Amino acid sequence: MNYPKLNEYRMLNQHAKKGQILFVGSSLMEGFPIYEMQLTLNFGLDRVIYNRGIGGTTTSDLLQSMDACIFELEPSKLFINIGSNDIAAAGNDGYSKDALLKNYNDILDQIKERLPQCEVFVMAYYPINAQADFGIDQAEKTAMFATRTNANILEANAAIEQLAKQHSFSFINVNEGLTDKDGNLKPEFTVEGIHLWPNAYTVILNNLRKYL
Template sequence: MNQAKLTEYRMLNRHAKKGQIVFAGSSLMEGFPIHELQLTLDLGLDRVIYNRGIGGTTTADLLQSMDACILDLEPSKLFINIGSNDIAAVGMAGGGKAALLANYAAIMEQIQAGLPRCDVFVMAYYPVNAQADFGLAPSEKEALFATRTNANLLEASEAIELLAKRHGFSFINVNEGLTDGDGNLKPEFTVEGIHLWPNAYSVILGNLKKYL
């Protein structure tokens, strides 16, 4: 867990407005350039969006940092995208899926208890592209996509959708327009097949706008 980022967020939270919108998750959320995009896109918002994503975060990490990333801000709306690093680390076979869902359920329960009036939007996982050439060494590419596959991400999304519904949260898929005909993340949208360029986030924000 990035302790320096957590310290930064705790300091920023002292000056943040309560009742706003929060984005929480791992690097795929931290990399969302929401502050710049909302300056150029007409979102029609009367609330501030705070990004509290932290690169490398797993569901277990988020459970240890719920205060800084979510609860202290007392958001009126929360968008959460967490778990892709869990899938990358252990996949969905064996106990991997069970551990992911147990941690995600604990996250949801803390949100329910601490923020009973918050509108929570659980996001589907973004697709990846393990096919295009991004200049990665074969060993690096193999390691990156050993378990972070579109099949595993889809299976995880379907599982957390059921989990979200059981907790009374909204599950949203804002991935429309990100994939090619084979279901892979379009090469022009991604740095190395996983992380996203700003043009991808612009598409995502267009899909997300109706929920903000």
């Protein structure tokens, strides 16, 4: 867990409006430049969008930081993208879909209990590209994509979609336009096959706007 970032969010929350729109998750959410985009694009929104993503976060980490990342803000809409680091076998125990789903279920249970009026959107995981050459050492690349594969991501997406339905939350897949004909994340959208450039978030935001 990135404790300096968590402490920063606790301080920022003291100045944030309640009842706004909230993005939460790991680095793939932290890197979403929604602040800049909401300033320059005509959203027509009457609410502010806050981002409380933290790089490196797993579902276990979020379970320990939900007050600072979610509940202190009392959002009216919540967009959550968490678990990609679980799929990447973060930690010593490797990747377990069952463990991911158990933690995700606990997260959604707490949200439903503490924010009963909040509109919750469980976001599909983004695809990856393990094929293109991004100048990464082969050993590092092998480790990066050992379990973070598009097959595992698709399987996890199907599972969290069912989980969202069980909680009467919305599951949304905003990945249209991100992939090539083989289902890989387009090389021009990604730093190293996982993390996204702003042009990718522009595509995602266009897909996401109807839910805002």
